[in-house]
Amino acid sequence: MVATLAVDQEKLARIKRSVGDDYVPSDDEEYMGEQQLDYFRMLLLEWKKSIHDAAENTLQSLQDGPLREADLNDRASSETDWGIELRTRDRQRKLIAKIDSALRRIDAGEYGYCEKTGDPIGLRRLIARPVATMTVEAQEAHERREKISRDD
Structure with a gap:
């Protein structure tokens, strides 16, 4: 995992140099062109790094040892x-899997396109949710089907 993080850091530094700090994808350019893909790769790698940093802080706190409060209510x-912190870290662990999947889709040339319809997901949706795999319409249909099957 440490080797993977080092490779990610190296990629992130290279991408930041090529994209620049002030770049924001726009509808005026080619959809999922090289610069947009680099931008989203950078976004995903930074997100992954922040999750790893937070997890490391939690791990360090756990290793320092829990505080033993004398009062039962405080304990x-x-x-x-x-418990809440550990559940949060578990959700973030699952999010890292989604981030890794999005990075693989970038490498495969599939990023930014709906996995159900093949239509472009859209820049605004991807900026808001870089791990999105479906268009808003496909996601809504998926959630409706999921709700119906749960209600049965």
């Missing part, structure tokens, strides 16, 4: 806080 509160 219960601390344990609840740790």
Whole structure:
């Protein structure tokens, strides 16, 4: 994992140099052209790095040892806080898998296109949710089908 993080850091630095800090994708340019793909790769790598950093801080806090409060209410509160923190880290672990999948789609030339319809997902949606795999319409249809099957 450390080797992967080092490679990601190296890619991130290279992409930042090529894209620049003030670049924002626009509808005036070719959809999912090289510069847009580099921008989203940078966005995803930065997001992944921030998640790893937060997880490392949590791990360090756990290794430092839990505080043992004398008061039962304080102890219960601390344990609840740790539980919430660990659930958050678990959700972020799953998010890293989605980020890695999006990075693979960039490498494969499939990023930015709906996995169901093949239509462009759209820049605004991808900026808001870089791991999106479906257009808004396809996602809504998927969620409706999911809700119907849950209700049965």
